Amino acid sequence: MGHSDAACLTCRQKSRRCDRARPMCKRCISKGLQCGGYPEKFRFCGIASRGKWKNHKAPISKDDASIAGADLSVEKSVVPAQELQSDAQIPLTGVLDSTTPWNPETPDSVILPSQRNTPSEESELKRTLSSKEAETLITHYDRFICPHQIAQPVDSGENPYRLYVIPLAYEQLNLLYAVLALSAFHLGHLKSDKHLYESVAVNYRAKAINALGITIHKVCSGDFTGDDRDSVFATIQILLLHDICETGISAHGAHISGAMSICSQLKLAQTLSVDQERTVFFLGNLVWLDIIRAFSSPERLCFTQELRLKLLSLCNLRFEAVNGCPRDIVLIIAAILECAKAYSSGKLEYTEFYNTIRESIRKLYLWDGSRCFFPDESTIWVSVSNAFRHACILRAWRLLDPSEPPSEPRIRDSVLEILDSVANIPSTSPLIELMVLPLFMAGADSLSAHSRHYVILRLEQIKGRSEMGNAAPLTLLEKVWHARAEQAQHDTSNIPWMSFASNSDSLHQDDYLII
Structure with a gap:
């Protein structure tokens, strides 16, 4: 069957190239959309038999497939996934529909259960961090991206992204994936390496969204640590920065609504204090990103003025240096x-x-x-x-x-x-x-x-x-x-x-x- 018939329903409706991954399209995941699935008559036949992937193995490891549920998507070069046994659709992990308020009382409506046969978060962290690829990408984030995330006259160890994001990424899988995705996208464009920004970055971003949903579920269930909570806010900011670098249009802007819902559920407007410097830093930046989003459409404004007042009263001058x-x-x-x-x-x-x-x-x-x-x-x-x-x-x-x-x-x-x-x-x-x-x-x-x-x-x-x-x-x-x-x-x-x-x-x- 021709490629034009094999796209998922969402990609077909939007007239764009689909990666044909099962059970859901990774292109949809990376853009923060609900994958519409595939008609049952569509069949997928493994690796492409022509084009840049001819005679190549799928650019994804066995562990990657178990987490993402599909082969790595490449936006411009189609990489069909191997056929899975089940065609059942799974709701998009952690992506909040911007037209529907997120309800923290029913997190299962937006969060995937953990995938079967995947390693534990700890094992996956160790496996990912032990790879040469992750080492290279984290180093690139540290040396080349962090200095441009804050306006400081001298790049130093006082950079809050080095102080907060990198240590937290070594402990939180969702943030680690988001950092790796942003770094792969940035480094790929610097080196004109399409594999990095079209394949590696998209794969890590899809994993970040999946892991973010699991962490949001943990926070909403009440069984969470301060690292879990802060990693949610940090991951959202990194995903938004990735969107800014890619197109300037946020595929994950709806996550701002999720951040606000978590703040409301945890009553952060009443409980936050100046001692929670890391939490205040991440949320303060999200407050500004929320306002920027509302510049084109005030209806999208999400944070309450009460929470803004609280956060901005607790922020230090790093807020101005970043924003x-x-x-x-x-x-x-x-x-x-x-x-x-x-x-x-x-x-x-x-x-x-x-x-x-x-x-x-x-x-x-x-x-x-x-x-x-x-x-x-x-x-x-x-x-x-x-x-x-x-x-x-x-x-x-x-x-x-x-x-x-x-x-x-x-x-x-x-x-x-x-x-x-x-x-x-x-x-x-x-x-x-x-x-x-x-x-x-x-x-x-x-x-x-x-x-x-x-x-x-x-x-x-x-x-x-x-x-x-x-x-x-x-x-x-x-x-x-x-x-x-x-x-x-x-x-x-x-x-x-x-x-x-x-x-x-x-x-x-x-x-x-x-x-």
């Missing part, structure tokens, strides 16, 4: 997005919505970055904070009127403030890597060719410096600019970038993480 945006501004934009979410759901009248947003915008205009505490003594932080402040101002104005012409003074002024602030940040400074969101927001409302060109140049500098690309900002900007070029000459209305964040193949917006 860039000062906590005062984070709380203001979060309140703005909360207001927009309530209005869109009909819980808030327009007058209250309008007045609340206007008052929040006034707070942003009055905020003084020169009086703020920053991670170090560099005066560049004032420019960083100003860029974020005006990025949030632009988003707030667009919530009130998405069609307002970008030529309006208040829009134009914020664009210029962002561009001037970024101009104060040398390309040699690690702080430039924090500027993706402000540059994107300025670019979306830039009308002049030179402003757009400057935005592109700085985004390319960031990509070159960090060697961790995010294609989403430029992709969206090009769509906005192209649509503006197609406007009638007398039409000065805005082209909202949010309108291009919708997925035409689904009923909801993609989770864009422009960071």
